[in-house]
Amino acid sequence: MPEPSQALVVAGHGSHLNPESSTPIFEHANRIRERGVFDEVREAFWKEEPAFREVLRTLDSDEIYVVPAFMSNGYFTNQIIPRELRIADGWKPETDGQVHYSEPVGTHDSMTDVIIRRVETVTNNPAVGPETGLAVVGHGTERHEDSNASTNAHAAAIRARDRFDEVQALFMDEPPYIDDVTEHFETGDIVVVPLFVADGYHTREDIPEDMGLTDDYRDGYDIPTTIGGHRIWYSGAVGTEPLLADVILERAAEAGATIDQDRTTRATKPTPGA
């Protein structure tokens, strides 16, 4: 009996205003296409196309794995995506395939490794840790999101590894605030990693200005920037780290996907811009 065919849907937020909001979603999906472990790989969005509402009908596979590229559990992962895919109670999904809905990438234990990889990338130092502080930045509770839970959990997990001198979870919209980042650290070097999927308004404008890296984000800032005797290494959104594609695959595997065999010819093709 042939293996059932399987599809992966990477479900992201997308944007009506910012063209780069969906870029990490496309890039991670393309990395997974290149590995050839799914018969079909499709991006889907709340604000772009294909919409969550339409994506299932575009797929032909027997088994469909939907992985939310969101950093926390909350409104989008619990309500919006299940409702729009019609996999929530009382709805009928628009596919003959079996839909498997995974937990979001952001709450996965291995996100901890992605954060650390991001730190290594931005400091260009694979041994980074000693005499260095790490701030993991979450959005906070502005809109009933439970985002502080995953931010706190990843900060705690990294702290437990004893790699960095100090690790703190800081937030944009609730205390402890990212604005006062230097007050939370004794170390001279502080690496700041926002737990966001994509670079956009918050990571490009808000956080750099709030921390005092720059008065106006349009002027840019140095990496690192020295503020009050501390060197601040600001990484931008963790979701742009290529390793996140592995977390997506792990989430799909946990939901039942087989990810160890070559299913397509895509693997032989180069990814543009890669």
Next chain:
Amino acid sequence: MVEAAHCTVTEGQIDAAITAAHEGISFEGFELRQTDGGYKLTIPEANTSETLTESALRERLASIPVPLTNWHYWSALDVSDAKYAFLRWLEDARGEELPPPGERYTQLADELERHWGELLITTTIDGDGTRRYSLRHQADATTPDDELTAYDDPLAAQRLAKEDDDGRYRPLKTAPTLQTGWHFPDCSAADLLETVSFFYPATVANWYAESTGGLEVTHWSETTARQTGIYDVAAELPRDAVDWAVEACCVDSQCLKRREWEYDEETAIDVPAGNGEFPCREPCSLLIAAARKWSLIEAEETEAMPLELAPSERDQLEELLDAVAEGKTDEIREADVGDGANRYRARYLRAKLREKGVLFRE
């Protein structure tokens, strides 16, 4: 019967036909079935059948490239029903019923063109009957190939679909603002389908669902009732205003999908649905986001605002609205003060109304 130039049968195709003859082939008038006495063959556009031995059949098949290679191409495709139907539609130059293979091969030997949104998709044929596809913007129909940037990876379409010719972000994939200047000169069927899916996501699936009577439509009232969070207010847009919103966002000049949804099951929206090839089956996220804004505006208390204007100034307000609504502000010449939407005219009116305190309240 018209034979296409350069089309020849391969040994592999003959072997495939003989294998398939056990089960029987019946495709567009080409019929082949293994019988007790040999193989019974019927070819399109001929009125008789013949029964042949295997060696005679092999010889005969080699002499009928059009029906054999045509059957082979379509039977070897491993795609969904929707994608199969779309590829067939590409060979349907008249937009009615698929012409017989002989006629199609003559057209394919030349080039067969169809439009999908702003895409111009051209189908041609290889020497063994394999279809090759190319696509470009329809505005580049006559642009020489060497003036276009060539791509061969479907993923390139992800980036091309994101920005218009002026480098502005396109939040709506089916807006008639696809950038020009590129082409995919030589695609397989699989690559073509993937490329189209990045330019116009879900359109093939929706088009096919419609053509087979299975398109589920979700009307305005149902879509807005489903909204939560900051978009729940979209459901409060007054009935009249829904038509204005659809006129603003959903007509052909703004979106190439053909609107199939209405206000609700009983109540139509009095705005042209559009002539697009592919259907729109429910209000999209852009329309819902805009409707939220209009709901909030419509909920405000109106007040009479005395505004003293010269008749020409009243006309000018119309011209300003028209220019912005039609996206024509860039076309108004710098010194064309005869146009009410001219920048100097607008700046003058703003200065005057600001000083009078009518529109620009402190």
